[in-house]
Amino acid sequence: MLITFEGIDGCGKTTQIGLLSSYLRENGKEVLTLREPGGTEFSEKIRDLLLHSKDKLTAQSELFLFESARADLVEKIIKPELEKGTIVILDRFYDSTTAYQGYGRQIDLNVVNASNHLASKNLKPDITFFLDIPLELSYQRSNHRKLDKIEKSGDEFFTRVIDGYKKIAGEEPERIVNIDGTKPIGEIFKTIMDKMINLIY
Numbered sequence: 001m002l003i004t005f006e007g008i009d010g011c012g013k014t015t016q017i018g019l020l021s022s023y024l025r026e027n028g029k030e031v032l033t034l035r036e037p038g039g040t041e042f043s044e045k046i047r048d049l050l051l052h053s054k055d056k057l058t059a060q061s062e063l064f065l066f067e068s069a070r071a072d073l074v075e076k077i078i079k080p081e082l083e084k085g086t087i088v089i090l091d092r093f094y095d096s097t098t099a100y101q102g103y104g105r106q107i108d109l110n111v112v113n114a115s116n117h118l119a120s121k122n123l124k125p126d127i128t129f130f131l132d133i134p135l136e137l138s139y140q141r142s143n144h145r146k147l148d149k150i151e152k153s154g155d156e157f158f159t160r161v162i163d164g165y166k167k168i169a170g171e172e173p174e175r176i177v178n179i180d181g182t183k184p185i186g187e188i189f190k191t192i193m194d195k196m197i198n199l200i201y
C-alpha cells in the first residue's frame with residue numbers, strides 16, 4: 001500500500017507521518033517512510049542540487065531533476081517494497097510536482113502530468129493526505145529556520161502552489177483527503193485514522 005502526504009512547508013506532514021507510522025508498526029505492519037526528493041544515494045545528491053546549489057535553475061531543469069530523483073526512488077525502492085507487501089509512506093510524491101512545478105512555476109500541466117507518469121511508472125497512491133494551511137501559518141512555523149532554495153520563491157509562487165493543491169484535491173476526491181492543517185495535531189490524526197481503518201482492515 002502506498003500512502004502519500006502533501007502540503008506546503010510547515011503543514012505538519014512530518015508530525016502526522018511519525019504518528020501514523022508508529023501506529024502501524026505497533027500494530028504489526030511492515031512500514032517504510034521516505035521523503036521526496038531523496039531516499040536513494042543518487043536521489044539524495046539531486047536533492048542537494050535542488051535545495052542548496054547556488055546556481056539559478058530554470059523551471060524546466062527543476063522539473064527534470066525532481067522527476068529524475070523520483071524515477072530512481074520508484075524503481076529501486078518503492079516498487080520492490082510494495083511488491084513485498086510493505087506499507088510505504090511518502091513525504092511528497094507527484095502531486096508536489098503538479099503543485100510546485102505545474103501551478104507554481106507555471107509549466108504546462110500536460111507536460112508535468114506526462115513527466116509524473118513516466119517517473120512514477122504509473123504508480124498511484126492508494127490514499128493521499130493533503131494538509132491545507134494558509135501561507136501566513138507556513139511562514140510563522142518556519143520563522144526561525146533557514147529557508148531552502150524553493151522556499152525562497154516568494155508569496156505569489158506559494159499562493160499558486162496552495163491554489164494548485166486545492167485544485168488537485170478537488171479533481172481526485174476519491175484518492176485525496178483534504179484536511180484543515182490548522183486544526184490540532186490529535187484532531188488531524190483522528191481524521192487520518194478514520195480513513196486508514198477502512199483501507200487496512
Ligand code: TYD
Nearest residue numbers: 008009036037066092093096097100150151
Ligand atoms: P523538503 O524539505 O523535503 O520539504 P518539507 O520542508 O515540506 O519537508 O523540501 C522539498 C522541497 O522541494 C519543498 O519545498 C517542496 C519542493 N518540491 C517540489 O518543488 N517539487 C517536487 O516534486 C517535490 C517532491 C518537492
